[in-house]
Amino acid sequence: MPSERSFGGDVAFLASHRDTIVLSSADGKSKVAVVPSICGRVFTSTTGGDAGPSFGFLDDAVIASKTTLPKINGYGGEDRFWLGPEGGQFAIFFEPGDKFTLDDWQTPAPIDTEAYRVVSQDATSVVMTHNATFKNFSGFTFNTRIDRTVRLIEGAQACFEMKIGQGQSSCVAFDTDNVLTNTGTAAWTKDTGMLSIWTLGMFKPSAKTIAVIPFAPGPASSHGAVVKDDYFGKVPAERLALNDRAIFFKADGLSRTKIGTNPMRSTPVCGSWDPSRQVLTIVKYSLPAGVTAYVNSAWEMQKEPFAGDVINSYNDGGTTAGAATFYELETSSPALALKPGESGRHVSRTLHFTGPREDLDRICRAVLNVSLTEIESALP
Template identity: 30%
Template structure:
């Protein structure tokens, strides 16, 4: 069976060389050259995505300006020599819940407190197996055993499919026209989570769900989330440190969250107020990032509150995290599912980066987010 086929990676990255400016895409391309990382390319090589099965099948980073372009993802280089640290990367798959007594991220460490956060090695330190690869697509596979805070054990099978998207894909998915002056890179990750236990998962002992997240260098970026159903600031969940109006506001039912990587804070958009598309704008880099994900009508979502909860399934479809150490995260949650043995749940997320003039980006923002970028400031 293809799920048990393991292709030993011997790929290397074409075009990488030494003595290049630090922190551009080529720098990281070279850095991971011997770490079983490889590229997916499109748009005559101008659009590039760097993938590493060794680092949990992550998309490490991407570029919309060929090999010498800006590195979009945030990489923690300390993790190359310290395996207790996470490598970061522009897109990863974790398994929710994050918070509550059903969390997988505290591993029965008493008490349930933020100081006892510990990501399971099977999620954050073990490689995926490659079962298919082409120049534009890779399919990966992994099994996991996870135990939540109250002691329920889950046996899980994961399939992860990564594709770099063409201009035609982008225009069709978003119903837009991308002009010839706009630089772009976009990718899609599709996931299937399967219950390979012999018992049905139950709400009162905990559920499991798919969680896509990407890490980006903190700069002048502002996350833009048009709230559904006349959502207000009161409807947005907030976590960690207090967040004042210098970092988080809601204007005309649009949430704006400052993501400079300098103040540890987090917001969550509950599913009834969450759009299927949201954005992130950097004036400094003339870049508009659009996140599109599989939006479902289910009501069971995890939240980010680190506590024993009476309502652990009242959570968010869109979590946004601003770290205090130079990065922020753009994320999407799938709903948690009651799965019988061999049943599956799926989730997909698409990330689009556009680099263009302010006027061009503003047109895209107005169409996709209903938002004028001139208002994207604090």
């Protein structure tokens, strides 16, 4: 791998452009960098203190830019707060009358560039809030309050909660606890359109990195397809594979592709393995039992606007020559049918493990239900 900035280097770069809050464990090894002025985004984390590896993807050019870019400001960051749906008749990324094309697509400013106010902070957590208004493709206006808490979790505690032993591995873990409140006077329904809380993590790709999504077994007649693989055209066979337990998706940052799993197939976890950096990444999230209404983000007028995905993985690449690329692990809340004053919540926990391969393999088997060797041999 080419030389990469340490966590301390990334924080110094971020801090030269934006006020940056660093959450730290007592021993100074596990750290998380948060930028409230960019939608309360978690940018990166480490298992090794300031000199340790930096796990989040940062787009230096966008972060350093003095101008706001059209469409989207792809700063990077390993946990950003978004809302869905992106496309369809209830989209909030398209205005009434728009065509579902990249020319008309626009990320709403409250989930792209706006600053969230810091309510409180301590050594291991920061609480932020923001009031925002969104209008969907059908013309309905959502008045909202966003409350977002970022919390560093002790690695030993995170492992205990997953019923796994940490062994000699190092771990950094953090939660984003995201609450969306309807501050308007009208209820959000299937007729008006609803919002979902959508958390997305951008990570550094490599030639051999593979995203892993365990799936629930069951017949297609009751559970639907194991994976949706046609977001940007069908994913080529050499980039996507599955066994009887998990989906394997190439995360090399070289081809723009995306996959997703529906509520019947999704489990409360996904992750990735980067053998070049020797980093096992796990994302756990709140998955309510028995809920099947999720917003549909497909860029079209939809027959089933509430038959969307719970988990997505996106692989960037091939759009702008020479641009920095990344891959994403994404999870969503159900569609939020909120009456005035009601709130919906989505909690996402990101964990990175480094250390002896035997420990990482044991953790991977326990949490993702596959071995590191299975992941490495799943795709060419």
